[in-house]
Amino acid sequence: MKxxxxxxxxxxxxxxxxxxxxxxxxxVMFSITMFVxxxxxxxxxxxxxDGLVLNRTPHIRFYNEIKPNPNQPVDITxxxxxxxxxIRSIKPSTSRxxxxxxxxxxxxxxxxxxxxxxxxxxxxxxxxxxGTIDLTGIVSGIDVEKEAQLFAFTDYVTAGNYEELxxxxxxILGKGLADRMLTGIGDVIQITTAQGNKMxxxxxxxxxxxxxxxxxxxxxxxIGTVQKMLGEPPSYVTDIQVxxxxxxxxxxxxxxxxxxxxxDADDIQTVNAQFETGTNIRTxxxxxxxxxxxxVSGFGIYNILNMMIxxxxxxxxxxxxxxxxxxxxxxxxxxxALSIGVIGGGIGLxxxxxxxxxxxxxxxxxxxxPTIKTFPVDxxxxxxxxxxxxxxxTTYLAGFFPARKASGVDPVDIIRGK
Amino acid sequence: xxxxxPTALQAEGIDKFFFNPTKTQxxxxxxxxxxxxxxxSVVGKSGCGKSTLLYILSTMDTDYQGKLHLDGELxxxxxxxxxxxxxxxxxxxxxxxxxxxxxxSVLENIMIPGLKLGKYSREELEYRAMEKLRIFEMxxxxxxxxxQLSGGQKQRVAIARALINDPLLIMGDEPTGNLxxxxxxxxxxxxxxxxxxxxxxxLVVTHDQEFAEGTDRxxxxxxxxxxxx
Numbered sequence: 031m032k033x034x035x036x037x038x039x040x041x042x043x044x045x046x047x048x049x050x051x052x053x054x055x056x057x058v059m060f061s062i063t064m065f066v067x068x069x070x071x072x073x074x075x076x077x078x079x080d081g082l083v084l085n086r087t088p089h090i091r092f093y094n095e096i097k098p099n100p101n102q103p104v105d106i107t108x109x110x111x112x113x114x115x116x117i118r119s120i121k122p123s124t125s126r127x128x129x130x131x132x133x134x135x136x137x138x139x140x141x142x143x144x145x146x147x148x149x150x151x152x153x154x155x156x157x158x159x160x161g162t163i164d165l166t167g168i169v170s171g172i173d174v175e176k177e178a179q180l181f182a183f184t185d186y187v188t189a190g191n192y193e194e195l196x197x198x199x200x201x202i203l204g205k206g207l208a209d210r211m212l213t214g215i216g217d218v219i220q221i222t223t224a225q226g227n228k229m230x231x232x233x234x235x236x237x238x239x240x241x242x243x244x245x246x247x248x249x250x251x252x253i254g255t256v257q258k259m260l261g262e263p264p265s266y267v268t269d270i271q272v273x274x275x276x277x278x279x280x281x282x283x284x285x286x287x288x289x290x291x292x293x294d295a296d297d298i299q300t301v302n303a304q305f306e307t308g309t310n311i312r313t314x315x316x317x318x319x320x321x322x323x324x325x326v327s328g329f330g331i332y333n334i335l336n337m338m339i340x341x342x343x344x345x346x347x348x349x350x351x352x353x354x355x356x357x358x359x360x361x362x363x364x365x366x367a368l369s370i371g372v373i374g375g376g377i378g379l380x381x382x383x384x385x386x387x388x389x390x391x392x393x394x395x396x397x398x399x400p401t402i403k404t405f406p407v408d409x410x411x412x413x414x415x416x417x418x419x420x421x422x423x424t425t426y427l428a429g430f431f432p433a434r435k436a437s438g439v440d441p442v443d444i445i446r447g448k
Numbered sequence: 449x450x451x452x453x454p455t456a457l458q459a460e461g462i463d464k465f466f467f468n469p470t471k472t473q474x475x476x477x478x479x480x481x482x483x484x485x486x487x488x489s490v491v492g493k494s495g496c497g498k499s500t501l502l503y504i505l506s507t508m509d510t511d512y513q514g515k516l517h518l519d520g521e522l523x524x525x526x527x528x529x530x531x532x533x534x535x536x537x538x539x540x541x542x543x544x545x546x547x548x549x550x551x552x553s554v555l556e557n558i559m560i561p562g563l564k565l566g567k568y569s570r571e572e573l574e575y576r577a578m579e580k581l582r583i584f585e586m587x588x589x590x591x592x593x594x595x596q597l598s599g600g601q602k603q604r605v606a607i608a609r610a611l612i613n614d615p616l617l618i619m620g621d622e623p624t625g626n627l628x629x630x631x632x633x634x635x636x637x638x639x640x641x642x643x644x645x646x647x648x649x650x651l652v653v654t655h656d657q658e659f660a661e662g663t664d665r666x667x668x669x670x671x672x673x674x675x676x677x
Contacts, residue, residue, distance in 0.1 A: 353536020
């Protein structure tokens with residue numbers, strides 16, 4: 031059977047009921063537009079919210095945890111091997127926070143093909159001295175370039191120049207912290223470490239992550255500055271942060287390397303499980319709404335095709351009388367349904383893209399999100415592809431039953447009925 | 449003379465029942481044959497089963513008992529898709545209510561069965577369709593939509609469409625039944641012309657006595673039986 035003839039007949043039938051066909055296509059167009067816009071907007075918001083935490087979270091973090099020694103002397107002693115030992119009031123042993131042999135570990139990690147980058151960090155609990163008052167806080171000593179490259183550090187530096195952090199005795203304060211200390215850029219502040227060392231540092235910028243609590247207590251300095259502050263040598267590193275090429279490998283790699291280096295390792299999935307859940311549920315809701323819209327427009331197509339078949343019974347009868355068989359008629363109506371899907375879906379994708387561009391222009395400024403100026407939109411082609419597939423699937427299903435009904439029309443009944 | 453012509457259509461003991469509302473037999477042991485080149489009419493009072501018979505002969509109605517041969521081939525019990533192909537290739541139809549596709553032009557209406565058969569290219573079909581239109585002096589209406597024509601014109605187009613695949617047999621179901629005297633004469637003359645000039649085999653159901661008398665042979669039916677042929 032020649033498809034050109036099927037297309038020609040389908041086209042003629044659609045043009046004969048142009049208004050109805052246009053209404054059906056508009057229905058599909060509208061739902062695809064909404065589907066693409068909704069998913070783009072929802073996922074834009076999702077990835078922004080996730081980015082708040084996930085961008086800055088290392089995929090694997092190595093550190094020494096302060097905890098009681100699991101191998102207490104009594105368990106090791108031969109004498110008490112076969113007894114039930116109860117020890118009360120165990121205290122953590124005096125272990126160092128610093129990672130042993132950190133330089134070698136960093137080098138090994140950098141040579142691992144799964145690893146995108148490694149950034150060492152020194153965390154120090156400090157007091158910020160403001161007149162007679164001490165504010166508690168944390169100074170993170172970071173490798174500025176690597177932090178910028180791996181954890182989008184620069185995105186969150188809202189004022190000042192982050193490169194000045196490479197000089198010694200400079201600091202970038204969290205916005206909340208700076209506001210409480212009434213410090214401006216260029217001011218010199220005094221810091222006292224937990225060990226009692228005092229140090230003067232110059233403020234070179236503000237940091238604003240969007241999480242208020244974090245900004246109220248955190249600040250950043252170069253790794254050298256913090257080591258100096260603590261009076262520790264350059265090999266003193268408390269955290270090794272690792273970013274991987276593939277985030278999904280994090281849990282297994284964390285377990286593997288934990289054993290090799292004999293230190294604690296946290297992976298991103300374990301630490302941020304709740305973010306994953308939130309994202310999944312939001313995505314699920316947007317898909318559900320989008321698919322509902324498509325199903326509704328599918329019923330519209332079903333109705334219109336049914337009506338068209340009822341009106342065109344004569345045409346179907348005559349086609350059958352002059353030698354078209356049931357499957358030809360079936361193909362004609364499936365072609366009509368799919369054409370509505372292709373045209374409506376295609377226009378819908380374009381309109382959806384425009385709607386996304388529009389949303390992208392709406393100003394959205396909030397104190398908490400310094401890097402965001404307009405509503406975030408995700409332009410992932412995946413949503414357009416899914417939208418296109420769904421429009422074809424729903425229109426095919428909507429056309430399936432009417433087409434089957436049309437193919438079963440008995441021409442004798444129609445011709446005799448006149 | 450006619451006996452030397454091969455058989456175009458042969459019916460053997462056709463029985464047909466209607467089951468709704470009660471079982472009634474509408475056709476009783478109908479047997480006859482149509483030779484190639486014959487112009488045959490089937491006449492009878494309304495309700496005698498002549499239209500029912502035509503639908504069976506046309507292969508559209510497959511719910512009957514008995515045997516039907518078309519062009520020497522037994523077609524009873526063949527699958528529907530094969531019958532559809534057979535209709536397309538070997539049978540041309542003319543109905544009482546013209547039944548053109550209003551979405552298409554006159555020319556396209558004539559071409560569609562040809563396009564379906566796919567024996568000729570589109571250009572060839574267009575040429576052939578114009579030729580058929582010329583026989584019916586309708587060539588100036590070729591590009592009009594089907595619903596812009598008068599009843600008589602439509603019927604002439606319908607006959608042209610029936611001819612496009614050079615069918616073995618043309619079947620007419622009261623082709624003049626819905627036309628006024630003048631148009632009905634035109635259509636009748638065209639049928640005669642086809643029979644005489646082109647030796648076209650035709651089987652026409654009619655209750656128009658005048659029409660029937662102009663044909664080669666009359667099959668008369670009454671109450672589901674052939675009473676004279």
